Amino acid sequence: MSRTLLLALSSGMQREYVALTGVVPADRLxxxxxxxxxxxxxxxxxxxxxxxxxxxxxxxxxxIGAVVNLQIAVYRVL
Known part of the structure; x- marks a missing residue:
């Protein structure tokens, strides 16, 4: 996920949905x-x-003009 912030004055948790094919609500990730x-x-x-x-x-x-770049891998726990 990558995002450019023109001007951001907020701190704390952000939440965003990201598409991931094959995931179901019962999965442990x-x-x-x-x-x-x-x-x-x-x-x-x-x-x-x-x-x-x-x-x-x-x-x-x-x-201010910051680029948020979060590269993660998501794994399903069996």
Whole structure:
């Protein structure tokens, strides 16, 4: 997931749905960062939904022209 912040003055948790084919609400998921997160952001958790996941991440208090780039891999736990 990548996003450019023109001007952001909010801090804390952000939530965003990301498409992920084959995911069902009963799945147990875990994730791992595959690259360093940028702009002071950090991935927090993923929650399954039908063919998508709710991705939670933390953002910095001030972002002017910052690029938020969070690269994670999501795994299904059997």
């Amino acid at each position: 875990m994730f791992a960062a595959i690259a360093a997160c940028s702009a002071g952001c950090a991935p927090i958790n993923v929650y399954p939904d039908t063919n998508r996941v709710l991705f939670e991440y933390n953002t910095p208090a001030l972002g």
